[in-house]
Amino acid sequence: MIISLLALPLTLIGMQQRIAERLTGRVSPDVAALVTQLGTAAAARGLPVDPMIQKAIEGSAKGIPSERVVTAVRLVAMQLDTAAAALREGGLVGDTLMIAAGEFAITAGLSANDITALARTKASASALTVGLRVAGTLAALGVPPAETIGLVSATLRSGQPAESLLLLPAHVQSEMAKGITPAQAAAGLERAAAAQARHGPPPNRGQPPPHPAPPPHPSPPPHP
Amino acid sequence: MSEHAFHPLVKQLLDGDITLADLPAELRAEGEEAVRLLAGVDRRPVELPAVSRRVMREIASRPARSAWRRVMQPREIRLRVRPWLLAPALAIAAALILWIGHAAPVTQASFVTVRFVLVAPEAREVSLAGTFNQWDAHATPLVRTSPNGVWTATLTLPAGQHQYAFVVDGARWVPDPGAPAVDDGFGRRNSVLTL
Amino acid sequence: MRSETGAADGDIVRAVLAGDHERYALLVERYRDRYARYAARMLGSPDAAEDAVQDAFVRAYDQLAQCKDPDKFVGWFFLILRNRCFAERRRSRTETSLEAADEVAATDRTEGGTETAERRRALQLALLELTPDQREVFVLKHVEGLSYGEIAERLSTSVPSLKMRMHRAYDKLREQLRDHT
Numbered sequence: 052m053i054i055s056l057l058a059l060p061l062t063l064i065g066m067q068q069r070i071a072e073r074l075t076g077r078v079s080p081d082v083a084a085l086v087t088q089l090g091t092a093a094a095a096r097g098l099p100v101d102p103m104i105q106k107a108i109e110g111s112a113k114g115i116p117s118e119r120v121v122t123a124v125r126l127v128a129m130q131l132d133t134a135a136a137a138l139r140e141g142g143l144v145g146d147t148l149m150i151a152a153g154e155f156a157i158t159a160g161l162s163a164n165d166i167t168a169l170a171r172t173k174a175s176a177s178a179l180t181v182g183l184r185v186a187g188t189l190a191a192l193g194v195p196p197a198e199t200i201g202l203v204s205a206t207l208r209s210g211q212p213a214e215s216l217l218l219l220p221a222h223v224q225s226e227m228a229k230g231i232t233p234a235q236a237a238a239g240l241e242r243a244a245a246a247q248a249r250h251g252p253p254p255n256r257g258q259p260p261p262h263p264a265p266p267p268h269p270s271p272p273p274h275p
Numbered sequence: 276m277s278e279h280a281f282h283p284l285v286k287q288l289l290d291g292d293i294t295l296a297d298l299p300a301e302l303r304a305e306g307e308e309a310v311r312l313l314a315g316v317d318r319r320p321v322e323l324p325a326v327s328r329r330v331m332r333e334i335a336s337r338p339a340r341s342a343w344r345r346v347m348q349p350r351e352i353r354l355r356v357r358p359w360l361l362a363p364a365l366a367i368a369a370a371l372i373l374w375i376g377h378a379a380p381v382t383q384a385s386f387v388t389v390r391f392v393l394v395a396p397e398a399r400e401v402s403l404a405g406t407f408n409q410w411d412a413h414a415t416p417l418v419r420t421s422p423n424g425v426w427t428a429t430l431t432l433p434a435g436q437h438q439y440a441f442v443v444d445g446a447r448w449v450p451d452p453g454a455p456a457v458d459d460g461f462g463r464r465n466s467v468l469t470l
Numbered sequence: 471m472r473s474e475t476g477a478a479d480g481d482i483v484r485a486v487l488a489g490d491h492e493r494y495a496l497l498v499e500r501y502r503d504r505y506a507r508y509a510a511r512m513l514g515s516p517d518a519a520e521d522a523v524q525d526a527f528v529r530a531y532d533q534l535a536q537c538k539d540p541d542k543f544v545g546w547f548f549l550i551l552r553n554r555c556f557a558e559r560r561r562s563r564t565e566t567s568l569e570a571a572d573e574v575a576a577t578d579r580t581e582g583g584t585e586t587a588e589r590r591r592a593l594q595l596a597l598l599e600l601t602p603d604q605r606e607v608f609v610l611k612h613v614e615g616l617s618y619g620e621i622a623e624r625l626s627t628s629v630p631s632l633k634m635r636m637h638r639a640y641d642k643l644r645e646q647l648r649d650h651t
Contacts, residue, residue: 062495097477112410123460191455279645321506363547
């Protein structure tokens, strides 16, 4: 496996080695060489490499021929670029977790515009990252893009904590089990989120009480 | 004012607010002394290439950052399994519905216990492969928990985004029919788990 | 702050805090040499600068959770480096003059002009006789090329107090250079 070390800053050489290590033994040498190159270039652009590595390992585990594995990895790289650009369009420079979440949303069928719309909700970085993952999950359930973005945006804007976002797919699924379409289920939840934003949370409906938060870890003393 | 003190105008010269030409004749010599002083300023860049390697090596020896990773008690996921109508030829079905039963704060480092279920009466072996185990079809076998062909595995996974599929009899990759699914890029579908 | 290699400082900090500690190398690479010169002029030698910059980056990593504004990492890092430079034990004059002389000897080989080299050596020694505050304002203005306004912002102080400090520094430098040249 020959990988050019020319003109790479030290940090990227380290990254290149780490990518190669993760692929060794799990993919064929040709795939390893190409994906290491693609991954290093992506890292240099500030993109997360994990989704690309995962796709390469997945393809190899499924017995897919090398060429198609590499094609799939290139697609992931393109989707990562699209996600990063969509976030920038929304006024954000995403961190690697956020960009990866955006890429997942695209895999699930959402568009760059959908991602930009979520970025424009001005949610916190961690909330938006969860929001992107949940949006992708809702799309993967069959909720159409417009209702997906409507529901996730409304939930982000309502200022509810992250676990409210994470509950959305389960709520949609339980509605679907009653025969309601994904679009209707999502629209109903969006109305509830918007109402909550206006009127505050509904009374506790017999939900188990939250766990007490663990004591905060003491922060290190300030250096002189 | 001590005899060593520069004249205020010469200090302005040193600050770059005026030039030598602006100084009156009697201060010219002092002005030139000031210019000679500044000629000794060393603005050459200093390069410290070894710092990167040493810093990263130092950091690598640090234990996992416990100051801001709080590993929560694993949350139990209560599952309702709805048997799908079995298609005899395929003989594989499952419904996996996740209810996150406790409202504990979600951080990047929290873990969630998840039970995976597949109803596959005809299968000889079933395993779980996904992003959490390098898609290794041998790493996570399910256990046949009922003679009716209910296969189960319980894993504790970090909060985040996961994709997975079941592998039946070592060869057939089957997504979870009850879970959200995405294109895997190879002509099949992967199931999605968002914790 | 962005660079042409892509990720903004704030994003790198957030990624490191989320567990991707390898990304910290990008910040080290980005700012290592920028502050190397400041540290070298403050401490009088490149070796001392190397130790200080290295320590500061490690300390910044350890305290990264306390960086209130990840997008302003560079300003926060500078304060950590500054503290480290100020805490440097006051070196004896002999030690420093030997090191400064070594540095100058290296210069003579690479650049023409022993006169320039001599001036540099003399001024560096004189700078080390100032208080750290005085030395710092001189280095930031005359070596790093910052304006008084920029220095005031960085050090959270006022322009008039900086000028007072600097003018006192000019006088002390003059005294040192006259007495020891």
